[in-house]
Amino acid sequence: MSKDKSRKEAVSRPAALRIIPLGGVEEVGKNCTVFEFQGDSIVVDLGLDFPDPDFPGARYLLPDISYLKNNKQKIRALILTHGHLDHIGAISYLIRDLGNPPIFGSKLTLALVEDRLREKNLDKEVSLKEVDSNSVLYFGKFKINFFRVNHNIPDSLGLAISTPFGTIIHTGDFKFDENPVDQLPAEKDKLKGYARNGVFLLFSDSTNADVPGKAISEKTVGQMIDSIFSKIKGRIIFTSFSTLISRTYQVIESCQKYQRKIVVFGLSSKKIIKIASELGYLKTPPGLFIKPEEIKNFRDQELLFLVSGSQGTEGSAMSRIAKKEFHGLKIKPGDTVVFSSSAIPGNEIAIYGMMNNLIDQGAEIIYEPILGLGIHSSGHAPAEDLKEIINITKPQFFVPIHGGHYLQAYHIKLAEEVGLRRENIFMLYNGSILEIDKDRRARVLPQRVVKTALIVEGETVRPFSGEIFKERKKLAEDGICVVRFEEKVKNFVRIKFYGLQIEKNTIKEIEKRVIKLIIKYKSRRDREEMVEMSLGDFVFSKIGKRPRIVVI
Ligand SMILES: [Zn+2]
Ligand SMILES: [Zn+2]
Structure with missing residues (x-):
């Protein structure tokens, strides 16, 4: 769209607020939402998605940002909720196309973004601006406040976006944890404060809408890990999400208690531990972490291997260990592999394949989703916590985000259970336009700004082509x-x-x-x-x- 045309449009719609999710409302991944009012846009998150087998050969999927590219003169800021790849992973691929807007995020989030920008020599081009839960930002008619949430990475923030229509709450990824390990409890009081002035619209995390109950506290997880470690006699191979710093903290605590040295395998784990300890999110006691060449100086019961790749991602350290392709570690009888993680939907087959291989090599497996021991707590709010945030904020309108429509349908049921009316709830598609007019009426426009995604192959970003993937699948089969x-x-x-x-x-x-x-x-x-x-x-x-x- 030309500048003139977009200006004309802004003038012809003087009081319409538009909210456009470009990703994250049909999947758990590639989160990106645009908030647009008059001539100003803010973009919340710019993440990637890991492709499922329907996209053979693709490395990542990214949100289709063609709409933003055509309107980049309006973009005032990219605001990040937290440092997971489904929220920051597309930045290094797409930020130039957005005209390098300033990026706002918490300390750890920005450190992770900077690391990815540096890999592409983009770190000098982009201005990173640190915020915390007390920061306030102004962009045109938008005012942004933050509130702390609990999630399985420290420094996660939710947003309270004040607009001329009222306040919009965007939870980001969240759960409530009264006893977190490496973070403070979520700021429910702030949410109550926004509710007193009226919350116009709530965007809330649907990932665990189909999980009943409340989240297990990270403190309980720590106790369970400790009790499991106390019983294991041989080597421990421990795998979790590498950005789950609180879990690494628990492992450090238990290893100190049971006098085990830690060897880290996997680039992502090494990187996160380095960044987190440099920034003070993780204390790494001297002498606890050892190099692979020192392993021979210790007995089996004195060793723990902290390994990336709990999701069975091809090429990850854990996947290579399971396939006997990893030189640093060969599984042997007496080893225990602890999966302190749950499967991201779609990864189940890879995880089970990996576990079969590990068992064949003599390892014992401890896998949370089957044993339900409490050695993992998801970072996302289950049903009761989701109902609680609706009860606290009492929004006029509600949009479930962060999940496919199956999860959103669950989330909508929960919202109805606590009194929201179905006609005030919107299930969106990527590219849908939710418009709020000057009379504060909300509706979804019939057109969508995008319907597909971008594909990363190698390091190149390409437009999505259904034909190409159809052809690849046919070539693979025939x-x-x-x-x-x-x-x-x-x-x-x-x-x-x-x-x-x-x-x-x-x-x-x-x-x-x-x-x-x-x-x-x-x-x-x-x-x-x-x-x-x-x-x-x-x-x-x-x-x-x-x-x-x-x-x-
Ligand atoms: Zn997350
Ligand atoms: Zn997420």
């Missing part, structure tokens, strides 16, 4: 048949299959078929066309598959 024939050599045909096991006789038959076609058609073009067109059915009749036929 393979390729390469047909080579020489114009000058009579009856010279060679067939080679890729990704398929074909008997020699069948190949000979297919070659004969191609020779027939070559004899029948004279020009190179006709021959190629006819082979590509008519060989498919013949190959299918022989092998039951339709490989891509390529004539060279």
